[in-house]
Amino acid sequence: MKVNENKIYNPEIECMDRKDILDIxxxxxxxxxxxxxxxxxxxxxxxxxxxxxxxxIKSVDDLHLLPFTxxxxxxxxxxxxxxxxxxxxxxxxxxxxxTTGKPIVSGYTQNDVDVWTEMVARSLTAAGAGKDDIVQVTxxxxxxxxxxxxxxxxxxxxxxxxxxSSGNTQRxxxxxxxxxxxxxxCTPSYAIFLGESLKELGYDPKEFKLKSxxxxxxxxxEEMREKLEGLFDINAYNxxxxxxxxxxxxxxxxxxxxxxxxxxxxxxxEIVDPKTGEVLPYGETGELVFTTITKTGMPMIRYRTHDIxxxxxxxxxxxxxxxxxxxxxxxxxxxxxxRGVNVFPSQIEEVLLRISGxxxxxxxxxxxxxxxxxxxxQVELTDEIFSDKVSDIEKIQNAITEQIKSVxxxxxxxxxxxxxxxPRSEGKAxxxxxxxxxxx
Amino acid sequence: MLITQISVYLExxxxxxxSLTKTLAENNIDMLALSIADTTNFGIxxxxxxxNDIDSAIKALRDxxxxxxxxxxxxxxxxxxxxxxxxxxxxxxENNVSIEYMYSLNYIIGNxxxxxxxxxxxxxxxxxxxxxxxxxxxTTISQEDVNKL
Numbered sequence: 001m002k003v004n005e006n007k008i009y010n011p012e013i014e015c016m017d018r019k020d021i022l023d024i025x026x027x028x029x030x031x032x033x034x035x036x037x038x039x040x041x042x043x044x045x046x047x048x049x050x051x052x053x054x055x056x057i058k059s060v061d062d063l064h065l066l067p068f069t070x071x072x073x074x075x076x077x078x079x080x081x082x083x084x085x086x087x088x089x090x091x092x093x094x095x096x097x098x099t100t101g102k103p104i105v106s107g108y109t110q111n112d113v114d115v116w117t118e119m120v121a122r123s124l125t126a127a128g129a130g131k132d133d134i135v136q137v138t139x140x141x142x143x144x145x146x147x148x149x150x151x152x153x154x155x156x157x158x159x160x161x162x163x164x165s166s167g168n169t170q171r172x173x174x175x176x177x178x179x180x181x182x183x184x185x186c187t188p189s190y191a192i193f194l195g196e197s198l199k200e201l202g203y204d205p206k207e208f209k210l211k212s213x214x215x216x217x218x219x220x221x222e223e224m225r226e227k228l229e230g231l232f233d234i235n236a237y238n239x240x241x242x243x244x245x246x247x248x249x250x251x252x253x254x255x256x257x258x259x260x261x262x263x264x265x266x267x268x269x270e271i272v273d274p275k276t277g278e279v280l281p282y283g284e285t286g287e288l289v290f291t292t293i294t295k296t297g298m299p300m301i302r303y304r305t306h307d308i309x310x311x312x313x314x315x316x317x318x319x320x321x322x323x324x325x326x327x328x329x330x331x332x333x334x335x336x337x338x339r340g341v342n343v344f345p346s347q348i349e350e351v352l353l354r355i356s357g358x359x360x361x362x363x364x365x366x367x368x369x370x371x372x373x374x375x376x377x378q379v380e381l382t383d384e385i386f387s388d389k390v391s392d393i394e395k396i397q398n399a400i401t402e403q404i405k406s407v408x409x410x411x412x413x414x415x416x417x418x419x420x421x422x423p424r425s426e427g428k429a430x431x432x433x434x435x436x437x438x439x440x
Numbered sequence: 441m442l443i444t445q446i447s448v449y450l451e452x453x454x455x456x457x458x459s460l461t462k463t464l465a466e467n468n469i470d471m472l473a474l475s476i477a478d479t480t481n482f483g484i485x486x487x488x489x490x491x492n493d494i495d496s497a498i499k500a501l502r503d504x505x506x507x508x509x510x511x512x513x514x515x516x517x518x519x520x521x522x523x524x525x526x527x528x529x530x531x532x533x534e535n536n537v538s539i540e541y542m543y544s545l546n547y548i549i550g551n552x553x554x555x556x557x558x559x560x561x562x563x564x565x566x567x568x569x570x571x572x573x574x575x576x577x578x579t580t581i582s583q584e585d586v587n588k589l
Contacts, residue, residue, distance in 0.1 A: 381449055381507045382507070383502070383507055383508070383509050386447070386449055386507045386508075386509055387447070388445065388447035388484060388486060388509075388511050388558065389484075389540055389541075389558070390477050390479055390484055393449070393482065393484070394479070397481070415451075415481065416449070416481075416482060417451060418449065418451065418505050418506060418507055419505070419507060420505060421505065
């Protein structure tokens with residue numbers, strides 16, 4: 001049942017004067033830059049090449065002097081190259097998709113886990129969580145930050161956690177119903193799927209105690225919010241994060257639902273022109289860039305998220321002063337998010353190249369059917385691997401499906417199509433047909 | 441004893457089979473046998489034509505965007521009466537050979553029905569399988585027999 005309350009986990013920090021936030025950011029940025037310059041060869045080399053010394057960074061205004069960090073750097077330095085502390089200080093590894101078969105991983109010290117936990121605790125509190133709540137965590141537990149992140153945050157606010165992990169709709173609804181879960185954490189598309197399955201499975205929506213949920217790990221729309229809030233009679237809040245920075249909770253919505261507050265005492269957000277890298281003023285649309293200022297294990301300096309959005313620092317009716325980021329409206333690269341999993345076409349390409357006889361021409365077709373993302377991988381069949389036997393063709397299909405599952409981590413439908421049916425293009429090949437409408 | 445078969449990959453999309461028959465029709469190719477294996481995702485069409493049509497059929501199909509290739513299958517003639525086929529299959533079974541698929545030609549020679557088989561025996565080549573059939577008094581038919589139909 002929907003309840004409107006405005007709870008703040010750490011009012012002193014979350015509602016601090018903006019001037020004080022900037023002072024904290026400046027101080028912590030200086031410390032972080034000194035720390036990475038001393039301990040991470042890549043950062044030292046990059047700064048030396050750019051002619052920037054740690055002493056040159058006197059405040060947040062100097063942030064633009066620092067070179068950017070990219071996802072490819074995490075791949076090149078995989079797995080421990082970007083650690084700024086001795087490996088023995090690392091207590092956790094989390095990971096997500098890289099652009100190739102290997103995932104990217106991030107190492108957390110106990111401090112980093114605590115910082116991340118506080119960020120999720122603030123997010124859940126903003127969504128109404130407290131000691132009396134029962135939080136069902138339906139994000140996957142594992143390398144993916146969703147499950148453990150939400151779990152830690154819910155524990156920090158003293159809530160009862162049901163660590164369901166993802167999948168098994170029937171069991172999800174049974175536990176939600178029988179245990180009286182009051183909050184749900186999962187991807188918005190799966191939440192809608194749960195809501196739609198509820199009646200089919202014979203439940204009365206009125207028998208559920210759900211009041212709100214934090215939904216993230218994939219872009220979603222206001223239309224989906226309306227649908228979700230209707231299905232469960234809840235408040236549905238957006239939550240944002242990425243493994244490279246921490247995980248879910250880097251930014252979160254408050255009851256005003258007008259953008260996600262970035263936890264600015266832990267990260268600095270910038271919007272840059274994706275082409276030139278030039279910093280853009282608040283309000284303009286561009287690529288989101290994050291610098292961590294409290295992380296010690298694997299700090300990130302000006303990390304390019306490739307997510308497109310805007311920032312807004314005007315006062316929010318909830319009382320929080322931290323800058324708000326809009327919904328993600330697109331990507332500057334070709335990454336797809338499918339059922340919460342990051343997918344790069346290059347990963348699929350790598351899989352296909354590994355299977356002998358399969359043509360490297362492919363197309364990814366993404367649809368949203370009943371609020372669930374479907375990925376179809378169309379691959380051209382060649383005369384060499386074609387066979388008169390059905391089982392041979394199915395063997396090829398299954399081999400591709402299994403490889404995609406193991407490399408990318410999602411189930412895709414593989415469709416073999418006749419040769420030359422996938423359009424060739426002169427320049428950069430068009431590899432994606434995304435039929436989902438994520439702009440509303 | 442061996443017959444050349446043309447296999448064609450078909451997507452499960454409305455109109456693809458017609459597109460195949462149209463291609464063959466436009467190239468004046470006479471199909472002597474046709475079988476379709478359909479699955480939820482795709483289909484495989486298997487065709488037998490006269491020898492002098494094989495190359496032009498493959499070329500026409502490929503030119504029209506189909507994946508097509510040839511392979512050898514075994515042809516047998518069985519008495520066109522009850523138990524005719526069963527006796528042949530009994531021999532195949534007794535010799536520990538399994539059947540991948542089978543279909544019939546649309547013709548009768550004498551009082552015999554004509555069948556096309558794709559057999560699988562682990563240690564035997566197709567020629568050895570054909571010899572085994574003949575040794576067991578099963579009449580095999582070859583591409584030359586098919587050409588005369």
